Amino acid sequence: MKKFSKIIIANWKMQMDSEESIALAVKLVKLLAKNNIGKKEIVVCPSFLALSEVAKILKPSRISLGAQDTFYQEEGAFTGEVSPENLKEIGCQYVIVGHSERRAMGETDKLINKKFLAVLKEKMLPIICVGETLAERKSGQSEKVILRQINKATLGISKNQNFILAYEPVWSISTSNSGQVISVLEASKMISLIKINLSKKFTNFSLIYGGSVDKKSIVNFAKIKGVKGFLVGGASLKAKSFVELIKNL
Ligand code: PEP
Numbered sequence: 104m105k106k107f108s109k110i111i112i113a114n115w116k117m118q119m120d121s122e123e124s125i126a127l128a129v130k131l132v133k134l135l136a137k138n139n140i141g142k143k144e145i146v147v148c149p150s151f152l153a154l155s156e157v158a159k160i161l162k163p164s165r166i167s168l169g170a171q172d173t174f175y176q177e178e179g180a181f182t183g184e185v186s187p188e189n190l191k192e193i194g195c196q197y198v199i200v201g202h203s204e205r206r207a208m209g210e211t212d213k214l215i216n217k218k219f220l221a222v223l224k225e226k227m228l229p230i231i232c233v234g235e236t237l238a239e240r241k242s243g244q245s246e247k248v249i250l251r252q253i254n255k256a257t258l259g260i261s262k263n264q265n266f267i268l269a270y271e272p273v274w275s276i277s278t279s280n281s282g283q284v285i286s287v288l289e290a291s292k293m294i295s296l297i298k299i300n301l302s303k304k305f306t307n308f309s310l311i312y313g314g315s316v317d318k319k320s321i322v323n324f325a326k327i328k329g330v331k332g333f334l335v336g337g338a339s340l341k342a343k344s345f346v347e348l349i350k351n352l
Pocket of ligand 1: 316335
């Protein structure tokens with residue numbers, strides 16, 4: 104498993120078709136080759152449809168490939184699903200699991216736990232997402248919700264297992280236009296709670312933050328103690344400004 108000082112994971116969601124994804128991957132590879140970004144680990148997570156073409160473009164580069172989701176079974180009659188084995192075969196080293204946009208479509212803690220275990224079985228690095236909704240935050244439930252999500256997602260995971268956990272307050276995702284973004288102080292309180300909790304059971308995890316981070320705000324979010332990197336959606340869709348964001352970390 105790769106060691107990294109800092110990590111930036113681009114989640115392209117369902118924002119582009121294959122042609123656009125290929126074009127963005129080509130631009131990113133070229134730009135990153137021209138810029139000195141040290142040893143930072145860069146991961147790109149295209150849609151399932153674009154994975155194999157983007158994989159070919161990234162292969163000779165320093166950028167790693169990730170998937171936005173997976174199923175937990177290895178093979179079988181599971182219409183519409185994609186197995187971790189297939190993702191591994193195509194070149195994925197990382198898999199996002201339990202993104203809030205998937206939880207909102209009905210993914211349960213139990214399903215997320217199964218996916219977490221399945222990704223590990225294929226020796227890829229899972230990026231487990233946790234985060235509270237605005238209603239949960241307003242009713243003082245944030246900590247309880249996050250700890251429940253973490254405890255249920257990590258059932259059966261061994262102490263020294265390597266994984267990434269992303270704290271992503273749901274109400275701060277894709278909200279840069281409305282300005283509804285968590286403060287660095289609030290984010291840092293949650294990250295520290297998560298770190299204390301995870302450290303009781305695990306020795307080999309990395310904590311990252313996600314939620315409307317852009318090339319400017321990353322400078323302040325990067326000051327949060329214990330944050331090893333970022334999961335970036337909207338701000339990863341334009342090669343030039345994404346590279347600036349990377350340089351600012
Ligand atoms: C995400 O998709 O996990 C995310 C953080 O998106 P955005 O940066 O657009 O808020």
